[in-house]
Amino acid sequence: MPSAPVMPADAADSPVKRKRAASMFKSPRPFEAFIQSVLFFCGAVSILTTVGIVITLGNESINFFTTLGLVDGQRRTAAPMTAEDTRIVLTGGGFNFQVNDTLFVEGTVNGQPANELMLVTEVIDRENLVVQRGYENTQAVPHDVGVQVEKGKRVLLSEFLKVGEFDPTTGQFMPGRWQPQIAEFSAIPLISATLYSSLLAMLIAVPVGLGTAIYLSEYAAPGVRATLKPILEVLAGVPTVVFGYFALNFITPALRGSPFGIPMGGGFPLLDTGLFVTYNGLLLIAALAFVAFWVGSRTTTGSRRTLLTRGSTIAALLAIVFGVLALPDAMCTPGEVGVYNLFGASIVVGILIIPTISTISEDALRAVPRSLREASYGLGATRLETVFRVLIPAALSGILAAVLLGISRAVGETMVMALASGAGPNLSVCPFEAAETIAGHIARISSGDLSYQSMDYNSLFALGLTLFIMTLILNLLSNYITSRFREVYQ
Amino acid sequence: MSAAESPKKDAFKERLVQRQARGRLWSRLFFASNAFALLTLILLALTIINGAFGYVAVQFRVDPDTLSDRPLETLSEAELGDVLVANAAGRMRVIIRDNFSQVPNDVFTTTPLPAALNVFIPTAWQTLTINELNEEQLLSIITNNLSQEQMYDVVLNNIVQPNVVASWQFFYSLFNRAAIEAEMASEYPAAELIFRSWVTPRFISSPLATEAADTGLRTALLGTLWVIAICVLFSFPLGVGAAIYLEEYADDSFINRLIETNIRNLAGVPSIIYGLLGLTVFVRFLVTITSGQFVGVQSDTGRTILSAGLTLGLLILPVIIINAQEAIRAVPYSIREASYGLGATKWQTTWRQVLPAALPGILTGFILALSRAIGETAPLIVIGGASFISFDPSGPFSRFTVVPLQIYNWTKVPDIEFRNVAAAAIIVLMSLLLIMNSAAIILRNRFSKKLAG
Amino acid sequence: MAITGETTIHLNNVSVYYSNKLAVKDVTLPIRKQKITAFIGPSGCGKSTVLRCLNRMNDLVQGARVDGEIIYRDQNLYARNVDPVEVRRRIGMVFQKPNPFPKSIYDNVAYGPRLLGVTRKNQLDEIVERSLRGAALWDEVAGDLKKSGLALSGGQQQRLCIARSIAVEPDVILMDEPCSALDPIATQRIEQLMREELKDYTIVIVTHNMQQAQRASDYTAFYSIRKEAESGGVERRWGVLVEFAETEKLFNSPESGETADYIAGRFG
Numbered sequence A: 001m002p003s004a005p006v007m008p009a010d011a012a013d014s015p016v017k018r019k020r021a022a023s024m025f026k027s028p029r030p031f032e033a034f035i036q037s038v039l040f041f042c043g044a045v046s047i048l049t050t051v052g053i054v055i056t057l058g059n060e061s062i063n064f065f066t067t068l069g070l071v072d073g074q075r076r077t078a079a080p081m082t083a084e085d086t087r088i089v090l091t092g093g094g095f096n097f098q099v100n101d102t103l104f105v106e107g108t109v110n111g112q113p114a115n116e117l118m119l120v121t122e123v124i125d126r127e128n129l130v131v132q133r134g135y136e137n138t139q140a141v142p143h144d145v146g147v148q149v150e151k152g153k154r155v156l157l158s159e160f161l162k163v164g165e166f167d168p169t170t171g172q173f174m175p176g177r178w179q180p181q182i183a184e185f186s187a188i189p190l191i192s193a194t195l196y197s198s199l200l201a202m203l204i205a206v207p208v209g210l211g212t213a214i215y216l217s218e219y220a221a222p223g224v225r226a227t228l229k230p231i232l233e234v235l236a237g238v239p240t241v242v243f244g245y246f247a248l249n250f251i252t253p254a255l256r257g258s259p260f261g262i263p264m265g266g267g268f269p270l271l272d273t274g275l276f277v278t279y280n281g282l283l284l285i286a287a288l289a290f291v292a293f294w295v296g297s298r299t300t301t302g303s304r305r306t307l308l309t310r311g312s313t314i315a316a317l318l319a320i321v322f323g324v325l326a327l328p329d330a331m332c333t334p335g336e337v338g339v340y341n342l343f344g345a346s347i348v349v350g351i352l353i354i355p356t357i358s359t360i361s362e363d364a365l366r367a368v369p370r371s372l373r374e375a376s377y378g379l380g381a382t383r384l385e386t387v388f389r390v391l392i393p394a395a396l397s398g399i400l401a402a403v404l405l406g407i408s409r410a411v412g413e414t415m416v417m418a419l420a421s422g423a424g425p426n427l428s429v430c431p432f433e434a435a436e437t438i439a440g441h442i443a444r445i446s447s448g449d450l451s452y453q454s455m456d457y458n459s460l461f462a463l464g465l466t467l468f469i470m471t472l473i474l475n476l477l478s479n480y481i482t483s484r485f486r487e488v489y490q
Numbered sequence B: 001m002s003a004a005e006s007p008k009k010d011a012f013k014e015r016l017v018q019r020q021a022r023g024r025l026w027s028r029l030f031f032a033s034n035a036f037a038l039l040t041l042i043l044l045a046l047t048i049i050n051g052a053f054g055y056v057a058v059q060f061r062v063d064p065d066t067l068s069d070r071p072l073e074t075l076s077e078a079e080l081g082d083v084l085v086a087n088a089a090g091r092m093r094v095i096i097r098d099n100f101s102q103v104p105n106d107v108f109t110t111t112p113l114p115a116a117l118n119v120f121i122p123t124a125w126q127t128l129t130i131n132e133l134n135e136e137q138l139l140s141i142i143t144n145n146l147s148q149e150q151m152y153d154v155v156l157n158n159i160v161q162p163n164v165v166a167s168w169q170f171f172y173s174l175f176n177r178a179a180i181e182a183e184m185a186s187e188y189p190a191a192e193l194i195f196r197s198w199v200t201p202r203f204i205s206s207p208l209a210t211e212a213a214d215t216g217l218r219t220a221l222l223g224t225l226w227v228i229a230i231c232v233l234f235s236f237p238l239g240v241g242a243a244i245y246l247e248e249y250a251d252d253s254f255i256n257r258l259i260e261t262n263i264r265n266l267a268g269v270p271s272i273i274y275g276l277l278g279l280t281v282f283v284r285f286l287v288t289i290t291s292g293q294f295v296g297v298q299s300d301t302g303r304t305i306l307s308a309g310l311t312l313g314l315l316i317l318p319v320i321i322i323n324a325q326e327a328i329r330a331v332p333y334s335i336r337e338a339s340y341g342l343g344a345t346k347w348q349t350t351w352r353q354v355l356p357a358a359l360p361g362i363l364t365g366f367i368l369a370l371s372r373a374i375g376e377t378a379p380l381i382v383i384g385g386a387s388f389i390s391f392d393p394s395g396p397f398s399r400f401t402v403v404p405l406q407i408y409n410w411t412k413v414p415d416i417e418f419r420n421v422a423a424a425a426i427i428v429l430m431s432l433l434l435i436m437n438s439a440a441i442i443l444r445n446r447f448s449k450k451l452a453g
Numbered sequence C: 001m002a003i004t005g006e007t008t009i010h011l012n013n014v015s016v017y018y019s020n021k022l023a024v025k026d027v028t029l030p031i032r033k034q035k036i037t038a039f040i041g042p043s044g045c046g047k048s049t050v051l052r053c054l055n056r057m058n059d060l061v062q063g064a065r066v067d068g069e070i071i072y073r074d075q076n077l078y079a080r081n082v083d084p085v086e087v088r089r090r091i092g093m094v095f096q097k098p099n100p101f102p103k104s105i106y107d108n109v110a111y112g113p114r115l116l117g118v119t120r121k122n123q124l125d126e127i128v129e130r131s132l133r134g135a136a137l138w139d140e141v142a143g144d145l146k147k148s149g150l151a152l153s154g155g156q157q158q159r160l161c162i163a164r165s166i167a168v169e170p171d172v173i174l175m176d177e178p179c180s181a182l183d184p185i186a187t188q189r190i191e192q193l194m195r196e197e198l199k200d201y202t203i204v205i206v207t208h209n210m211q212q213a214q215r216a217s218d219y220t221a222f223y224s225i226r227k228e229a230e231s232g233g234v235e236r237r238w239g240v241l242v243e244f245a246e247t248e249k250l251f252n253s254p255e256s257g258e259t260a261d262y263i264a265g266r267f268g
């Protein structure tokens, strides 16, 4: 066994030796432990935030779906009643109640307020209702003079997600509506506008974002890249409220025909019935040209074939452009582009998502190992073929993650929608009308002074929860794909 | 043999030409994507310029040219004083009250001057009230205590009283001068056509007002500064702490993986959701703290600067953490190894080696996150930033408005003058962001130089 | 293996695992006091792994586990109540790639003493000078201690790292291929340093350079790799200590054929 060591420096006592602990055994380091717990707390705050979001949204949503709200304006006055009366005699004008309506009846007993719920079991006529007294564990009490009868309403999940219904009398489809003033709470118009605008936004953001990423990672010389990258960074740094201003003051006027306040010949003519024919005609011609050129290019050889191939590509692109332009014609009734419209706002959301998609996709493309590129070039592939056959498939998961993140941003984008897309939920396939998204609606409603007890207030949280769930799924998917993708290259 | 090969060769050549042509076409399309991004940025800038400058039709109660033979802004204080006495002698007491009074209006005329005013009063007037002063004395109070610029404002507001009755945007102003003049002649014959920049030093330094032509941005700018200050105090230590924890301390346990995933997901939660969170937690649940009641402030609203700062802090926390993690991860492992090898504890290594090396990266990431907070609007709408307040915020428990919120409010209003003001505010906001980002770059360069040399 | 003479560290049946994967198996080895012990062996045989166990640097690797005993001053370093931080204050380390802190030369050397709480300027000055002299660097940098450590040449940087580690007055210095990133002249300088200025320290050095081991060390430990086919065509490999002896003896008359093959360059 080793003998007691006499180390070289032990001979002379030194400041270092004096400061060093006498033994190698653990002694408590309270400061280290304290710091570690403080740091852990910092990390845990993020968990608390999530818990906070879930509890906040969940709790108020539960309130929204369980408490009985009173519907503004749906009220009448009634004649006094005893505790036993099962008939209400309504007086004055106002709302007409229906069978199965829950009534909230204000009353006083011995000068103390005593309210009661009743269920309408039969409607005799405008003035006379038969009710079940003491509904939902309230107590049947006598009601004296000046009795107020209000309609109570509880929103069910089935109503919240109701797409619409067929009117039994006319057989017409009545779409679900979100109109808190008259207690209609179908979130479908808001959800559909949210998804619709995200789709439109992605139609811009995905091709442009991907094209940008491919150009920057595969084509651009270092100098060009160094000037183009900052442009994207600036674009990413512009506050969304500024984009809202842009949507309202440039894009929409441009759609309506007067960008910068300078009229440019009569407005954006998409909704003009005259041009319906024009666009669709051009679409048809382009499509026919494409087919002709394509067939031609398959059957000819020589330099004419190159020409025909090029012609078919151009015709296909034109067909796509005219197809896109003709689309609104098919979906909208003729009229003007609205001052507030979903289309303009969605274009701008698309623009503001470009940096998100291009940055992440570019990272994914650059992460593809050099060897793969070299192998492809070595086999004689052109740059374009390398991009489409090797790089994009190899970076697909990264690109997919970028797109999902982009959709999630589009779904949650608030300011552009709040400013440019218009107020009032609207279930419509025509994007040139005003329509409100979930986020836009929350912003608009909460900018007023809301009472914390109102149904409106609670409804915001139910909508917020819907939005949260939508983005959460997208984010989780995106993160999952990203983490899988990381494993592949490490 | 060569005869059999040559058609094949030709076909290959031909295909090659085709493939290259297709390649060129697509490469142009890819380039066009970039051009599109550039184009939108240019259009964005032009739209803002379009709103921030342009002709306005101004109607004066008194034409400034009749007041003096030189432009008003070039007059000295004494000359402006003369203009004041000549044209608005009767308003001088009101002017004094508006500028210097420190007592309620109803007792202003009956209070002795030293108590009524917050300015120096000569000993001879110590017992007098405002009503006992003559014109000359009143004027001396005004000229002695106001600068030339303030005097000019006083003359403008009390005598000239300009009023913007119409406004046109920049490009329209440039190209359609004739149309504007025709409109002027028919609609506002008494008004004067002036080319106006809506961003001026005055716009930045004066408080919010209800009139588009008079309003400034100071109230909102101060609000932004206050909110950001709270946000920094809250989110910087928390964010950097969390990043240190995750990079240096956390092992691969379930809870730590949960924290990581969670942060990545929080970064993608829409900002308006944070607004709902802030509304419930800070504005309502913690109202005794956020209203300042706990330190004795007489207020019962949680819709304060503190709530806003905390909400924005939570909002940018994930971004700060992710950026800081990246900066910390970029510190070479060999530095840590060297430190541990010398018998440093974990915290000593982190504090003395890792953090100093990561600091430039952390700060850069932090400032970028902060720029996001500065431009953020949606959660503050939900929290209940006031749409109009005319008083400057005085502390964390004040009600507030911030610049982006004002841009939102002004853009919402259909009046074109408010669009002008919104554009001006956007220019101020973007300049602020530009300054911050330049600061980030300078900071980073300075730090990296220090580390290298 | 017979263990004689004065021993500073004694490894007893040390096995190391990374995430439950065996990396080194059953190493038993004495580290002789104030002598230089060299670790040689093919790449991946676990030389660095064993070395890093000696001052518990492996604790920093997630999932690393050490079985067996490492006795230093009558104390098993891997006993539960031993503080790795205190161990590292007594057993210093120099790494393969010179890794000075991005600070001045002075601050680099003073870092260790400052960690311990030495703050007096004159004491620090003295320690810095003594350490730099000890690492044969003083004459080259004395005029400019404020210069960044990163501004030195590779060889100077490595000597700075040696100076930094002797500033805390360790008993043992572990060196993991300290010369592999240096040119022959800088290498020679460091070998000379180990022989002269550092002759009172116990040194363990990992090297791939047979000549270096021969020139510089008193004892040599030769490690090698053992393989075993596992189901599914996967191969399991781990390192073992093949032979430990005086350097003279190991190079001139190795006991094991494997050792002989390796030093003769006949290793597959």
Ligand SMILES: Nc1ncnc2c1ncn2[C@@H]1O[C@H](COP(=O)(O)OP(=O)(O)OP(=O)(O)O)[C@@H](O)[C@H]1O
Pocket (backbone or CB within 6 Å): C018, C023, C042, C043, C044, C045, C046, C047, C048, C049, C050, C061, C239
């Ligand atoms: N941090 C680690 N995590 C997992 N496995 C590791 C780690 N470090 C080393 N290993 C594994 O342990 C074994 C021994 O590695 P070690 O670095 O000790 O070899 P070495 O003899 O120093 O090789 P070299 O001469 O190349 O430096 C190797 O199979 C290696 O893959």
Ligand SMILES: [Mg+2]
Pocket (backbone or CB within 6 Å): C047, C048, C049, C176, C206
């Ligand atoms: Mg090694």
